[in-house]
Amino acid sequence: xxxxxxxxxxxxxxxxxxxxxxxxxxxxxxxxxxxxxxxxxxxxxxxxxxxxxxxxxxxxxxxxxxxxxxxxxxxxxxxxxxxxxxxxxxxxxxxxxxxxxxxxxxxxxxxxxxxxxxxxxxxxxxxxxxxxxxxxxxxxxxxxxxxxxxxxxxxxxxxxxxxxxxxxxxxxxxxxxxxxxxxxxxxxxxxxxxxxxxxxxxxxxxxxxxxxxxxxxxxxxxxxxxxxxxxxxxxxxxxxxxxxxxxxxxxxxxxxxxxxxxxxxxxxxxxxxxxxxxxxxxxxxxxxxxxxxxxxxxxxxxxxxxxxxxxxxxxxx
Ligand code: Q46
Ligand code: ZN
Ligand code: ZN
Numbered sequence: 001x002x003x004x005x006x007x008x009x010x011x012x013x014x015x016x017x018x019x020x021x022x023x024x025x026x027x028x029x030x031x032x033x034x035x036x037x038x039x040x041x042x043x044x045x046x047x048x049x050x051x052x053x054x055x056x057x058x059x060x061x062x063x064x065x066x067x068x069x070x071x072x073x074x075x076x077x078x079x080x081x082x083x084x085x086x087x088x089x090x091x092x093x094x095x096x097x098x099x100x101x102x103x104x105x106x107x108x109x110x111x112x113x114x115x116x117x118x119x120x121x122x123x124x125x126x127x128x129x130x131x132x133x134x135x136x137x138x139x140x141x142x143x144x145x146x147x148x149x150x151x152x153x154x155x156x157x158x159x160x161x162x163x164x165x166x167x168x169x170x171x172x173x174x175x176x177x178x179x180x181x182x183x184x185x186x187x188x189x190x191x192x193x194x195x196x197x198x199x200x201x202x203x204x205x206x207x208x209x210x211x212x213x214x215x216x217x218x219x220x221x222x223x224x225x226x227x228x229x230x231x232x233x234x235x236x237x238x239x240x241x242x243x244x245x246x247x248x249x250x251x252x253x254x255x256x257x258x259x260x261x262x263x264x265x266x267x268x269x270x271x272x273x274x275x276x277x278x279x280x281x282x283x284x285x286x287x288x289x290x291x292x293x294x295x296x297x298x299x300x301x302x303x304x305x306x307x308x309x310x311x312x313x314x315x316x317x
Contacts, residue, residue, distance in 0.1 A: 025074035033200040043195040056090030059156030082117020121298030145192035164233040179263035189274040190283035233275035
């Protein structure tokens, strides 16, 4: 197995490119793919201040490494979600990465700052854990970008993530979501610009990139992801990819080039008027934003059910 570029010994095959690469040229390939996505979708300007949402996993840490290498001004933002050992360990990976590389890091702590964690708070608010988690993360990313004056928020969503979301939205014809599924969401109404520079890389690519760059990342997935439909779609797409290399790429990029525009109207029509949340001031479409409502419900005191004692149930005669 020889590297396509230098003909030296290859360490990885990339079937969708029908090629093998040595360590040096695989790392270069990953960086080139990110630079290509940034330029193709006009994601970043050279002097942008970029806030990267970091989780401690391979994608977000690879993203920090690559954007830093490409010369962007990056800072990390981590949210501790209060998901037991998973949150403790992932925070450790992020803090070690940041201190080794002098990456400025902001940390929000859901239990300390807002009084609830995802497992208990989502139950109290009667929401699925990933729904409460996603809502919290979106709100806190937006708020951190707004308050810190960042030009753009970058997330580590990769090709596997985006193709799986596309598959779910297509299977159920969620046209308004299809209209908004893009690697760049422009800033609007007080919401920051959001970009996904890893859309040309797969999970396998980012894992190999971290290995070759000596980036120590959290391998365990969040325990709350078990049974998630998103994982099921990823696995189905991986099965398709085995017999049809490049299928994921052409599914996602074919959609962006040939179909996304057809759904843009559906997304636009459903955009409500934006105002400021009466509690936190965040832009939102109702009196109070969804995050403040979640906090209220997740931290509401739980009524204690008292068993009636024998004496109180006695009927006086
Ligand atoms: S962290 Fe949060 Fe994910 Fe865990 S609770 Fe679900 S959404 S699975 S990316
Ligand atoms: Zn090579
Ligand atoms: Zn609010």
